[in-house]
Amino acid sequence: MSQLLELRNLGVTYSTGGEAVQAVRGVNLALAPGETLGIAGESGSGKSTVALSVLRLLPRSANVTGEILLDGEDVTTMRWGRLRAVRWSSASVVFQGAMHALNPVRRVGEQIAEPIRLHTDLPEPKVRARVTELLEQVDLPSEKARSYPHELSGGQKQRVMIAMALACEPRLILADEPTTALDVIVQAQVLALLGELVAERGIGLVLITHDLSVLAATCRRIAVMYRGEVVEEGPGDEVMARPRHEHTRALAAAFPTVGDPASRFAPATANPLPPEPDRATPDEETPGLLAARDLRVTFRDRRGEAVHAVAGVDLDVRRDEIVALVGQSGSGKTTLARTLLGLQRPTAGSVLYDGRLVPTSSAGLKEYRRQVQLVLQDPASALNPRHTVYEAVAEGPRIHGLTGDERSLVLEALAAAELRPAETYLSRLPHELSGGQRQRVVIAGALALRPSVLVADEPVASLDASVRGEILGLLLRLRRELGLAALVITHDLGLAWNIADRVAVMYRGELVEVGPVEQVLLEPRHEYTKSLLAALPTGTARASERGV
């Protein structure tokens, strides 16, 4: 069978500022019609560069060597006119981040019609009929063509992106992290949709992601990229079950299977974890160190209607335990966290710390914040780009006028966050650090105040797979060594399985299920928890195995 896409000895070099960086080296890949190929790798591994090189969408500074055969025709030597014709009608791209890839001021129907108008001379009524047809294919009602991107949810926007990619009936679709920003349930729907399209229409799909479990669920073959090279390639289930390269193993371990006893309290970290200290058996009756009682936060939307972001939540975080707060985006998780920290005023109900009501005066709040600290989602923006690591960590102690030697305090906090040797980090600026190092600096900044509770809002969501395990290991180690309690907000059930003692599942502003991890994740009682668990990629893997 002839190959739809064939990469022969592909190499891409970026030359920036007189320096040549080899992003992709000697990549050989092939894809037949009706097949799916998954490319996995961390950020910077060159996986997106491979995808963009197929349609020659790379910036001018990129120098491409080797051959890219699309239906037997070499893309690298194509003339401009031919390339334009090939783009979108033979191969199309589903770009990363649907919220930024759509034009916010044009209706989505217009945007789907754009490639059709460019590549064909269809009369206007037919174009419109085609848009309706495409929307139906991606399970969207045809009225949505008249919506603007901001009126659609994340999953709907991603469907619109897929409809756009299908517009000219291409034979090849390159999907670059199509589900990264989506919730598990929506992710499962989008992946199922892509799988159906491949099966029904015999198109080729290249799926690029950092999440191996997503690939395992959808792709027949998987290629793992590391530092610009393909380090492992093979059938999906084989790569997942018996990874040969150590990088593949690290990627696979970073996304644990819920219910697998081997990954319980064992995030993928290189440093050994301290043994579990003797803990008093948690008493259901004792109130938590940090507690919410019938907490309610109500916002007004633009029409003046009340939106109940948090609708009557009772939650306890006890000493010496990690509680995972799980839910979809928009379920009110972050609002709950901000209210617990006193960054958002509750509409009703109360927040208690150590049995006492959290004060609302600014002096009282300042004192409270020495005890309860925040770790934000994106470490890249959580640090002031102008402040050195030293200043960022010393910020808290300076605000609170802590006595003692500032320098040793900072060094101690950095060491506790496992930035070693701490001295070498002091004068570095955030943009000189990697994502994982930045997140450690944020954690060190919180630890410098010696808090007793850490509230972490999606602490690993924007980090690479191999770093993810290290940060989770750090949180677990802090709990075991310092007895630091934590409330970890996440959409990732695997994270809860990795480190948490208890799970609270949030749905539309309410906690629908709270309990020990084993109980909630293995024997879910609430419908919503069940659907969350069913949507995990490992679940779809089994479903598609039956289907194929």
Next chain:
Amino acid sequence: MTSPAWQRRRTAARDLWREFRTNRGGLVGLCVLAAIVVLAVLAPLITDESGLDVISATGTPLQPPSGEYWLGTDVDGRSVLLLTFWGARVSLLVGFAATVLSVFIGTLVGIVAAHFQGWPSAVLLRVTDFFLVLPSLVLAIALSSVLTKGVWTIVLAIGVTSWPSTARLVRAQTLTIESRPYIERAKALGGGHAHLIGKHVLPAVLPLVLANTTLVVGSSIIAESTLSFLGLGDPTSVSWGSMLQTALSSGAVTAGAWWYLLPPGLAIVVIVLSFTLVGRALETVLNPRLKAGR
């Protein structure tokens, strides 16, 4: 403040200067500015002030450049070189003072309006809007005709009328900065208003303010010339603006006396250019992102 904090500031200032020195454009701008300022300050020592007196002028009117008068003479027979020399004093003084006043008011109003939500913000924004829609020249004219004539009246008139655009700019930038997660982090660390503004907002807004300042200096110098032309300036002192206007109104231009028009005009161009170069260089130094890109 404690001594470590001051030590840190001193090192920061030293680092800033070391970085600044590597920027050739900024260095050139700074040298030109320094030269102009030094010359303007030293004018009474190195030149004879009596040459500015119309009565004791020695040259004939509108004499082209020659060995005696390097830049020719004006309609009253005074040396244009001497006039440009002394004009720098008034133009610079008014330009600097009005800019300081305007940027100070603008930055203060901008940051306060953005940082404090609710009624203080609403009131400040309405005041800003009021000054923004008011024709600033008319307001400046009204102010300087009500107050006593003099250089400081002009400074006040320009300063009080030109701040709203700075305030709008600073407010927009402050809102952008305040939406960044590191502000949330600082709040969670327990930082109060003073900490947030002083440590995070002000340093981030400052480059913009500096860049804005260069523009305000230029427009202040121009505004000063406009007011001088309308007879609202100090009639006893010479400025570049008043020179230009006299050149236009006295028919020097139609007479082909380019030597009367060019020196003050070029002086304004050079000084605004120098400010821009210095401002840009400072911005590069203060913003680590730009630094990494070079």
